[in-house]
Amino acid sequence: MKAQPQLSIALASYNGEHYISEQLNSLMRQTRLPDELVISDDASVDATRExxxxxxxHAPFPVRIQANDKRLGSTRNFEMAIRACRGEIIFLCDQDDVWYPDKIAVIEERFNSVPSIGAVFTEADVVDQDLHPLAKRLWSASKFSPKEQAQVAASDALGVLLRHPVATGATMAFRSTYRNLVLPIPEIIWHDAWISLLISITSYLEAVPTPLIAYRQHSANQIGIRRDHHGQSCSALYGPRALLYGSAHRRLLESTKHFSAGEQKLHRLDEAFRFFSTRAALPESRWRRVPIALHELMALRYHRYAHGLATFFKDLRR
Structure with a gap:
């Protein structure tokens, strides 16, 4: 009989006294308990550490705590927790959500059933600060469409992620064999978008359509559900995406000895980087944008890395 993989939870905390107890209690109620919980606390000044x-x-599994002397920020704090995990599969955990009892068991079963999967992310119920359900589930709120879900199921998660991030860290777990690829995480890049993108290029992602957490939205969310902000400039809106794809391309070129990406995927990543860089540099004058955006449209990059004509016209009006 094959031995169960060792499972670690990487939890990043910061001033979470209002919600962290509910999250910790939900970890204790898992039908498959983790083999360890690693908590990196980012210099909390409330009652979180207590x-x-x-x-x-009284936890029924080992808990290891790392306390930062000064604030590192969300991304670096998660990196600290991930780096300290000893398990073969690492579950990312936010301090303010609630995990449903079968979350670990369901995700572990997917890893055990398909050894080629590098990471798994799931659907979630979006709830308010008091855990009351809101109108949409996470995938709907994130515009992760049924067509894109089918694309991920057909082993083309990269094609979806080059349009927009869809794998939320609070629902994600990945094999620790990819830790040396994803760490360190660039400082101003979302940790979940970074991890899912790199693993989609060097392995496979699986999207589980079952909601396995209550994804809490409240006024102190550090990230929460990402939304398009129509008032943002092209530079502010598209610059971070260009940074994400450019940084990922460089990391993969640096890691070719240990992680195989493939020329076609690297080309797609580089093309997406150039597309978002071009959009980030669109001039303020709407008329001057037309020939630049039209060139990208004719090259079909608006269709491959955005939503076709709808996005093209939005860029002209923005």
């Missing part, structure tokens, strides 16, 4: 310390005294 709540965590109390939890460790």
């Amino acid at each position: 709540i965590i310390a109390d939890f460790t005294r």
Whole structure:
């Protein structure tokens, strides 16, 4: 009989006294308990550390706590937790959500069933600060369409991720064999978009359509559900995406000895980087944007890396 993989949870905390107890209790109610919980606390100044310390005294699994002396920020704090995990599969965990009892068991089963999968992410119920359901589930709120879900199921997660991030870290787990590829995480890049993108290029992502967490939205969310902001400039809106794709391309070129990307995927990543760089540099004058955007449209990049004519006209009007 094959031994169960060792499972780690990487939890990043910061001033989470209002919600972290509910999250920690939900980890204790898992039908498949983790083999360890690693908490990296980002210099909290409220009661978070005391709540965590109390939890460790009765947790049914080992808990290791790392306390940062000064604030590192969300991305670097997650990196600290991920780096300290000892398991073969690493679950990312936000401090303010609630995991449903079968989350770990369902995701572990997917890894065990398909050894080629590098990472798994799932659907979630979007809830308010009191855990009351909101109108949409996470995938709908993130505009992760049924067509794109089918594309991920057909082993082309990269094609979706080059349009927009869809894998939310709070629902994600990945094999620790990819840790040396994804770490360190560039400082101003979303950790979940970075991890899912790199693993989609060097392995496979699986999207599980079952909601396995209550994804809490409240006024203190550091990320929450990402939304398009129509008032943003092209530079502010598209610059971070160009940075994501350009940084990922460089990391993959640096890691070819240990992680195989393939020329076609690297080409798609580089083309997406150039497309978003071009959009980020669109001039303020709408008339001057026309020939630049039209060139990208005729090259079909608006169709491959955005939503075709709809996005093209939005860029002209923005």
